[in-house]
Amino acid sequence: MSPQSDDSLLAATNPADPAENGLARAAKSGDPRAFEDLVRLHSSRVYNYIYQMTRHRQDAEDLAQQTFLKAFQALARLDPDRPFIAWLLTIARRTALNHFRGAKSWVEFPIDAVSREVSPDRDTERQDAIENLWDRARAALSPRDFEVLWLRISEDLEMKDIAQATGLTETHVKVIIHRARQQLINSMPL
Amino acid sequence: MNGLSSTSRFSCRVARGWVMLFGSSQRLGRLRWASRHVEQCESCQKFYASGKKLDALLKADARAFPAARVDLAEEIIRSLRSSPPRARVEKRPRFAWFISIGAVGIAAALTLVIAGQKKPLVQHELASATPEDVHQSLLAAQTASQKWWASVKPSAVALTEHDPLNEELNSVVEDARSAAIFLERNFVPDSKPSTQDSTRREG
Numbered sequence: 001m002s003p004q005s006d007d008s009l010l011a012a013t014n015p016a017d018p019a020e021n022g023l024a025r026a027a028k029s030g031d032p033r034a035f036e037d038l039v040r041l042h043s044s045r046v047y048n049y050i051y052q053m054t055r056h057r058q059d060a061e062d063l064a065q066q067t068f069l070k071a072f073q074a075l076a077r078l079d080p081d082r083p084f085i086a087w088l089l090t091i092a093r094r095t096a097l098n099h100f101r102g103a104k105s106w107v108e109f110p111i112d113a114v115s116r117e118v119s120p121d122r123d124t125e126r127q128d129a130i131e132n133l134w135d136r137a138r139a140a141l142s143p144r145d146f147e148v149l150w151l152r153i154s155e156d157l158e159m160k161d162i163a164q165a166t167g168l169t170e171t172h173v174k175v176i177i178h179r180a181r182q183q184l185i186n187s188m189p190l
Numbered sequence: 191m192n193g194l195s196s197t198s199r200f201s202c203r204v205a206r207g208w209v210m211l212f213g214s215s216q217r218l219g220r221l222r223w224a225s226r227h228v229e230q231c232e233s234c235q236k237f238y239a240s241g242k243k244l245d246a247l248l249k250a251d252a253r254a255f256p257a258a259r260v261d262l263a264e265e266i267i268r269s270l271r272s273s274p275p276r277a278r279v280e281k282r283p284r285f286a287w288f289i290s291i292g293a294v295g296i297a298a299a300l301t302l303v304i305a306g307q308k309k310p311l312v313q314h315e316l317a318s319a320t321p322e323d324v325h326q327s328l329l330a331a332q333t334a335s336q337k338w339w340a341s342v343k344p345s346a347v348a349l350t351e352h353d354p355l356n357e358e359l360n361s362v363v364e365d366a367r368s369a370a371i372f373l374e375r376n377f378v379p380d381s382k383p384s385t386q387d388s389t390r391r392e393g
Contacts, residue, residue, distance in 0.1 A: 036270070040263045047258035061262060068266045069273065133251040153245055154252035171211065178210040185240045 017083070024080040035075070039068050042085055045155065046092050052134070052150050053096060053143075063099055067092040086161035089151065093165055133188070137180075140187050145180045152177050201227065202234050 020041070026034035046067050051060035071078075071091050078087060134154075138146050144166070151162045152173075159177075163170045208224035228234045259265075 032270075036267050039266050039270070043263040043266055044258040047262060048252070048255055051255070051258075061259065064258070064262065065266050065269060069270065072270055132254065133247050134255070137248070149248075150252075153248045174210055178207070181241050181244060182237075184244055185237065188244070 020084050021080050024078060024084045028075050028078050028080055035072060038084060042088055043068070045085060046088055049089055049150065049155065050092055050096055052154075053147060054100075059099070063092065063096050066099075067095050070095060083157070083161060085155065086157055086165060089155065089157070090165040136188060137184055140183055141180050145176050148173055148176045149180045199233075202231055202237070205231070206234060206237065 020038070023034045023038050023041075027038060043064060047060050047064040050063045050067075051057065054060055054063070067088065071088055074091070078084075134150070137149065141149065148162055148166060148168070151157045151165060152159075157165070159170050159173050162168075162173045166173070168176070205224040205227035209228050212224075228238070
C-alpha cells in the first residue's frame with residue numbers, strides 16, 4: 001500500500017461540478033430559475049450541516065431558509081469557479097453563528113430538552129441520536145473539530161474551502177482532521 | 191500497536207504528521223523518509239486502513255441522517271419568489287441626501303470659479319500659440335488658486351474678527367459704565383468744596 005495523506009484517504013473529493021458551475025454562472029447573471037435549481041440541489045445539504053451543529057430541526061430549517069435568502073442577495077459576490085456548496089456553507093455557518101450570537105461556537109441543544117420543549121416528534125429525534133457514528137464523534141471531539149470533520153467527510157469539501165468556511169488556515173484544518181481521525185480510530189472499535 | 195516500542199510509536203506519529211502536512215509527494219526529497227516509513231511500517235499501514243474504514247462508515251452514517259422535509263426546497267423557493275430580488279439596500283447615513291446636495295453645490299461653485307478663470311491653452315491650441323500666449327496661459331493657471339484664496343481670505347478674516355459674544359460683553363460693560371457715571375453725577379456728593387463755599391468763608 002502506498003503512503004497516503006489524510007487528504008487522499010477520501011476516495012472522492014468534490015471538485016467544482018461543471019454543470020453546477022453553469023447554474024451558478026446563470027444565477028449570478030440574474031437567472032432566477034438557475035438559482036432555484038441550486039436550491040433544490042443543495043437545500044438538504046445545507047439543512048444537514050446546520051442540523052448537525054444545532055441538533056434542532058426547526059432552527060435548522062429556518063437557518064437553511066435564511067442562508068438561501070442571503071445567498072440570493074449576495075450572488076454578485078459569488079465566484080462561479082469555486083464549488084457552490086462551499087460558498088453556501090460559509091454563509092450557512094455565519095448565519096447560524098449570528099443567530100446564536102454571543103456563542104463562541106455552535107450552540108448544541110441537549111437532545112432530550114429539545115424533544116421535550118419544542119419538537120413534536122420526540123421519538124424520531126431520539127431514534128436519530130442512537131447508534132450513529134457521528135454522534136459518537138460528537139461526543140469524542142470538540143465542536144470545532146467535529147464541524148471540520150463533518151465538512152471534510154460528509155460534504156467532501158476541499159481543505160481550502162473548509163479553511164475559508166471556518167476561518168481557519170489550511171494547515172490548521174489538515175491538523176484538525178488528522179487529529180480527529182486519529183482520536184476516533186483510537187476510541188472506536190473499527 | 192500496543193506491542194510497539196515508544197520510540198517507534200513516536201516515529202510513526204512524526205512520519206504520519208509529515209505525510210499529512212506535505213503529502214507523499216516524491217518532490218519532497220529529504221522528506222521521503224516519511225513516505226518510506228509509512229510504506230514499510232505495519233502499524234502505519236494499519237492506521238491508514240482503519241482511517242479508510244472510518245471515513246467510509248462516517249460517510250454512510252451521514253447519509254443515514256434524517257433528511258430535510260421534502261418540501262423544504264420548495265418552501266425556500268416560495269419565500270425567494272415572494273421577496274423582491276436584490277432586496278438588500280445599502281445602508282446610507284441618515285442625512286445622506288443633505289450631504290450629497292452640499293457636495294453637488296460645492297462642486298458646482300468650484301466649477302463656476304474655475305470656469306470664470308482665463309482658460310489655459312489646450313494641446314491643439316499650443317501648436318499655433320505664440321510664446322506670449324503660452325506665458326499668459328501659465329500665469330492664468332498659476333494665479334487661479336491665488337485668486338480663489340484671495341476671494342475667500344477676507345471673509346475668513348472677518349469671521350475670526352467678528353465675535354458676537356465679545357460684542358455682547360462689550361455692550362454690557364458699556365451700559366454698566368454709563369449707569370455708574372449717571373449715578374455718580376446725580377447722587378454722589380461732591381468731595382471737592384464748591385466755589386460758593388470758599389467765597390463765603392473768605393467774606
